[in-house]
Amino acid sequence: MRCAPGGRPVTYPRRDIVDAICYLKRNGGVWRALPVDFPPWSMVNYHFKT
DSSP states (O other): OOOOSOSSOOSSOHHHHHHHHHHHHHHTOOGGGOOTTSSOHHHHHHHHHO
């Protein structure tokens, strides 16, 4: 089932968020030490917890 078009545009692609979570898993999980190539740590942490 697809959602209706519209709503807030995507700020960061979900692939970037998934890559950041995988990076944290491989390297020990220090949220605030996430490289700047990834989305902000708070956004990655939010998606990880939900």
